[in-house]
Amino acid sequence: MYAILDMRKILLFFIVLSFNTFSGTVPNCSENELFGGKLFELEVVTSFHGSYNFKFCFDETSYVVSQYIEPVSTRGPLKTTITHESLARLDVKTSLYIKDLYRAVQATLVTDSVRGMDGSTWCFKPKSGSSYSETCLWTPNAAWERRNLGKLVELGDKLFEISNFASLEHSD
Numbered sequence: 001m002y003a004i005l006d007m008r009k010i011l012l013f014f015i016v017l018s019f020n021t022f023s024g025t026v027p028n029c030s031e032n033e034l035f036g037g038k039l040f041e042l043e044v045v046t047s048f049h050g051s052y053n054f055k056f057c058f059d060e061t062s063y064v065v066s067q068y069i070e071p072v073s074t075r076g077p078l079k080t081t082i083t084h085e086s087l088a089r090l091d092v093k094t095s096l097y098i099k100d101l102y103r104a105v106q107a108t109l110v111t112d113s114v115r116g117m118d119g120s121t122w123c124f125k126p127k128s129g130s131s132y133s134e135t136c137l138w139t140p141n142a143a144w145e146r147r148n149l150g151k152l153v154e155l156g157d158k159l160f161e162i163s164n165f166a167s168l169e170h171s172d
Helices: 002-022 092-108 150-163
Strands: 037-046 051-058 062-073 080-090 120-128 135-138
Touching: 037 092, 037 150, 051 092, 051 150, 062 092, 062 150, 080 092, 080 150, 092 120, 092 150, 120 150
Parallel strands: none
Antiparallel strands: 037 051, 037 120, 051 062, 062 080, 120 135
16 A cells, blocks of 8 residues: 555656656747747847847747846956846736837838947847848937837837846946
8 A cells, every 4th residue: 555655656756847847947049940939139238338138039938038248357358257147937918018019120120320439239130031130229229219219229128127137228
């Protein structure tokens, strides 16, 4: 009788373990899938405050995978950095909101010749069929209305919020 109970406990343990293995929080960020995987990437490189990289990974469950590379020391020949990472599982409402912003950015994004001495450079890399395109802009939140970059700024602000990284409004 005790042997049967022990076998049931062991069997239950393996069942629970297998569910945990298959339901892990590994986002589908494949670059090869046509209708899923990494839908876009937004890279924000600041003049003095490091760089941010956001990936929107779309599947049955969507995620924002983020990375902030913070410069600690820029003196001498070696640049020292600290990398901070964030993985945010999105609810359906937020996922659809991000997807709608992504489409709006794709529909309205145009390159411009605005440049500056400091600030940030935002590179938006959307999926285009089975490959990715790239558009880089200097500090989109500067004169964003005139430059028609409102949706890109809104998308960037939302990604910063989801990732719990500091807003660029205070770091540039």
